[in-house]
Amino acid sequence: NRCCRFDGMSNTMRGSAWTQRAATRAGSLLSGGQLRALAVCSAVGVAAGAVAAWERIPLGLPGHKALVWMTPIIAARLLARHRIGATAGTTLAGCSALALGGNLAGGALFLPLVTIAGSLLDLTAAFAERHGLTGWRLIALLALAGGGGNMLCLIKRLVNASYRHYAVSGLSGLSACIVSYAVFGLAAGALGATVGMAGRLKRQG
DSSP states (O other), X not given: OHHHHXXXXXXXXXXXXXXXXXXXXXXXXXXXXXXXXXXXXXXXXXXXXXXXXXXXXXXXXXXXXXXXXXXXXXXXXXXXXXXXXXXXHHHHHHHHHHXXXXXXXXXXXXXXXHHHHHHHHHHHHHHHHHTTOOHHHHHHHHHHHHHHHHHHTTHHHHHHTGGGGOEETTEEHHHHHHHHHHHHHHHHHHHXXXXXXHHHHHHHO
C-alpha cells in the first residue's frame, strides 16, 4: 500500500510539474511583448497573403509565389522572435489569399499544408536561436526549411496533375515542378533569413 501511495504521489508530482511548465510556456507566449510580436507576424502574414493573391509575376514557373508570401514571414519571425510567429503568419497568409480569391497552396482543402510549412519554419528558427546560429549557417538552415515548406505546397499539383504542363531547364512534368518548387523555396528561405538578420543587426546597431 505504501508503494502504491508513493507511486501515486510521484505521478501527481510529475503531472503537477508538467502542468506548471505548460502554464509557464503559455504565459510567456501571451505576455505583452509576445502578443505584440505575434500581432506583427500575423499582420505580415495577412499582407503577404493579399499580395500573393493579387500578384501577377509573369514567370510562368510553379512555386514562385513562395518569394512573395514566405520571404516576409520568415523575416518577421526572425525579427519578432515569437515561437509560433511563422505558423500564425503562414496560416493567415493562406486565409487572406483565399478570402481575396487567391489559391495559395491549393485553396481551402490544402490550407493546412501552409500551416505545416509555417510550423517547420518556426521549429527551424527556434533551433537556430537555441544554438546561436547566425550568418551563413542561419541562412542555409532557413533556406532548407523554406525549400521543405514550399515542397509541401507541391502536393496540390500532385492531386490535380497540373504539373504536366510545365517545363524547366530541360525537365518537364513532375520533375520540372519538383525542381521549381525546391529552388523557389530555397530562395525564399535564404532571402527571408537575410532580411531578418539584417533587421536584427540594424536594431542592435
